[in-house]
Amino acid sequence: MKRIMLKIAYDGTNYCGWQIQPNQTSVEGKLNEVISKLLNEEITVIGASRTDSGVHALGNVAVFDTKTIIPSNKIMYVLNQKLPDDIKIKETHEVDKSFHPRAVKSIKTYEYRILNSKVFLPQERYFSHMVYKRLDIDKMKKAAEYLCGEHDFTSFSSIKTEVKSKVRKIYKIEIDECGPYEMKNDGYESRLIKIRIVGNGFLYNMVRIIVGTLINVGIGSYPPERIVEILAGKNRKLAGSTAPAKGLTLIGIEY
């Protein structure tokens, strides 16, 4: 018996999320099904991040135990042959039998993509959220600074969050813009804004509520300094709305 770690990329559009749900198609369920069939064993993957319905990943992590004699770093090629086009394995390697991807401390990186445009672009429809009003990126960057560091993020988590401590640490928030497909000299004022957030753990809906709040700052609904009050208030109602799932991608997890 050996424990294999998977790094998984997926397009979450057609899944109910990572976690198995009755009568729905989940990433976890699809992996269990395909890996069990291929290795001819009953396989149960343990995921690092239970991404929500519609959220994507470039590097979610999972482990499973197997008796297979296929070399650990080759398992990915075998699996990718049978996995659907919207789930692919980027890496497989053996880890210690005691390694549990949710029990070990980690650093997670998320990216949220905003299409800031007067027109919805077909090419961006699966992986970004469209905002019609022009966003002031400098103000968003200023607001993001107030979020960095260790804080109680109660205001930035779903009221359904069931954890004792809501203290988390955000290492950095980067906000970059580029034209979609780098539309040089196109004259068309659409742009893709990428918000990248790195932290030691995220509460339920935390990234999406942070993004919803940064959008409010970007359109001028309130000043960047309001973040200080929102954090201090420890009340979900003070923050902005939860930005749609489809704009969010779990980029990677470092252990």
Next chain:
Amino acid sequence: MKRIMLKIAYDGTNYCGWQIQPNQTSVEGKLNEVISKLLNEEITVIGASRTDSGVHALGNVAVFDTKTIIPSNKIMYVLNQKLPDDIKIKETHEVDKSFHPRAVKSIKTYEYRILNSKVFLPQERYFSHMVYKRLDIDKMKKAAEYLCGEHDFTSFSSIKTEVKSKVRKIYKIEIDECGPYEMKNDGYESRLIKIRIVGNGFLYNMVRIIVGTLINVGIGSYPPERIVEILAGKNRKLAGSTAPAKGLTLIGIEY
């Protein structure tokens, strides 16, 4: 009666191409259907570029004649309400009644996206072509230099091409690489290579054959200098294969 110019973005995945074909869904046909219904007139669009099946556009151009009283620059918003998610209008404005988008000289820009990776990435599956072998971008850039300028591109056009002169001018070819979603510090060696080609006109399949040939150079099948012979030979068999449609996007057309 006034003539309206449209700038159109589309995801070509689910279309038989721009041009109307019997029993298939075309971009041209879908535009005629939706615009006719909305304006309550029989509308026939005239397209600038008849993109192939599976090819995408960020800025194809078309014109149509209408009696509508809707202000020209507002027509786009009305149309976008009814167009499917994979076809959207980026701009509408009135042009001279004599303007024909294929009769007037223009400069076209295309972008071809290559996912150079050992693993197929779900996020890139609609808009890029995957190449497994590591590509030598410096060699590809050198080969591209030989293609720039005015040449007879017979070797780089489909044998089905039915035009008298196969002389065209390429103004520039830019080759850039980036990680998908700018995968900083991911350690995963996949990259997206974007080949942008600007020219005064392109023969049938010309961009895709140029890309297929640049890929051959990139994987080391032949040296960059071979381009000179391929051009001089005026024979389609000398060039590389036609790269798949899905990697190609018509970025824009300037008049």
